[in-house]
Amino acid sequence: MSMGNQIAAPTGQRLRVGIVGLGIGRKHIQGWREHPQVDVVAIADPDAARLAAVGDEFAIAGRFATAEEMFATGELDVVSICTPNKFHKALTLAALAAGCHVLCEKPMAMSAAEGREMLAAAERAGKRLMINFSYRFSAQSRALKAQVDAGVFGEFYFGRSVWHRRRGMPGFGGWFGTKALSGGGPLIDLGVHRLDLALWLMGYPKPVWVMGNTYNPIAGELARQSGKTFDVEDLATAFIRFDNGATLALEASWAANIKEADLMETRLLGTKAGLLQQNVNEGYTFDAHIFTEQHGAQLDIHVHPPVGEANSGMYEYAAAILANRPHPASGEEGLIVMELLDAIYASARSGEPVKIG
Structure with missing residues (x-):
């Protein structure tokens, strides 16, 4: 009704x-x-x-x-x-x-x-x-992408993208921890954001194979003790190789014995410079840096994005539709992410690398 x-x-x-x-x-x-x-x-x-x-x-x-x-x-x-x-x-x-x-x-x-x-x-x-893919729309992400597009980093050849929580199972006992409703745990919930961000900055290179694993020693035991449903992982890791020879390490957890309550970090190494985007004070604001060398000196550059440059994905989608131009975060990119998630889970089940495409 x-x-x-x-x-x-x-x-x-x-x-x-x-x-x-x-x-x-x-x-x-x-x-x-x-x-x-x-x-x-x-x-x-x-x-x-x-x-x-x-x-x-x-x-x-x-x-x-x-x-x-x-x-x-x-x-x-x-x-x-x-x-x-x-x-x-x-x-x-x-x-x-x-x-x-x-x-x-x-x-x-x-x-x-x-x-x-x-x-x-x-x-x-x-x-x-x-x-x-909301994390590519932060001011720091946009500022880094502008530097990527300007050629500051050269060619990216290695990266590591991470989202770890010390104890942070969303709605513990709810649909997030039920595979039939969610499809997976922190990999598909948190890792998907850090994966898209890294791929977007790298220019969405074509993945060719994945090696991955999943674990649930902490949340699984908490679920057993409390009688809650939890049949997904509490930590996932993966190593991805692309057709251009670049590689990316991916990590995501809801429960891990680490110092930080919440750790988000993406590092990419390029032939001319490297970048780091990380959360500040274990929260949901971000900082960004560029590391390079000029005239014999190593330089660390703190990225200060322009004021007023952090429109949401919804705003950007609306603007693209109204202007009849391509929109960001396309379904095609979403599919590449899904192919990688499928391959990581398949590799975790088989214990072997999984080819893509």
């Missing part, structure tokens, strides 16, 4: 956006509202109390118990999919069939096979598909 399902008609060149799932979906609402030509006009969530609370908080009149009811209005231009991973594919296909562009939360899907279905559906529908 739909509730408050009247969606206002658009005026001028504006985008009407609907949000499915109001957990991380709240941040999507805030991101979309950064753009002056976007109206978030509809939200959908089966939790009636949350639907009412978020609708009241953001003064959104279009409120629906199901995504299908929201899509059926035929009055949306773009949809954000912000549900557990298990539902990304089906909801993306439904939104595309309803004539909407889609912004899908990461990871793209439960597998690369599902991702391919989503891409094919977007092509058939003539609609866009973007994946919310």
Whole structure:
């Protein structure tokens, strides 16, 4: 049964956006509202109390118990999919069939096979598909990318990208730790961000093989003691080789015996310079540095990004749609990430390297 399902008609060149799932979906609402030509006009969530609370908080009149009811209005231009991973594919296909562009939360899907279905559906529908790789949109990430594009680093040949938590299982006992709903643990939850960031800075080189492993000695034991469902890893590691000879080490954990409560770090080594992006004070703000050599001296450069350069992925997607230009974080890049995640998990199961492509 739909509730408050009247969606206002658009005026001028504006985008009407609907949000499915109001957990991380709240941040999507805030991101979309950064753009002056976007109206978030509809939200959908089966939790009636949350639907009412978020609708009241953001003064959104279009409120629906199901995504299908929201899509059926035929009055949306773009949809954000912000549900557990298990539902990304089906909801993306439904939104595309309803004539909407889609912004899908990461990871793209439960597998690369599902991702391919989503891409094919977007092509058939003539609609866009973007994946919310949000960490590439920080001010520091943008500033580093500008230096990459200017040739400051030369060719990247090795990198390490990490997100470790000392103890940080999201919703312990909930859908994040249930493989049937999530598809995996911290690799697919946290590692996906650090993987995309490194690949984006490296120019998305083509991966050719992966060696990976997964572990769950800490969270698995905590789950057993508390009677909670937890059938995914609490730590994953991988070593990726690309067709240009470059390699990347990837690490992600929800539970690890480390000093920091939260450690995010991406290091890339290039033929002319290296870079480091890391979180500050174990939090969610970032710092960035460039390491190089000039005129016989080693230089450490602290990157200060321009003020006002940190628009969200939602803003950038809206701007691309309205200007009819390519958008960032494409479904094609999302599929490469899914192929790597699949290969890492397959390697962990077999104990052998896995070829890609």
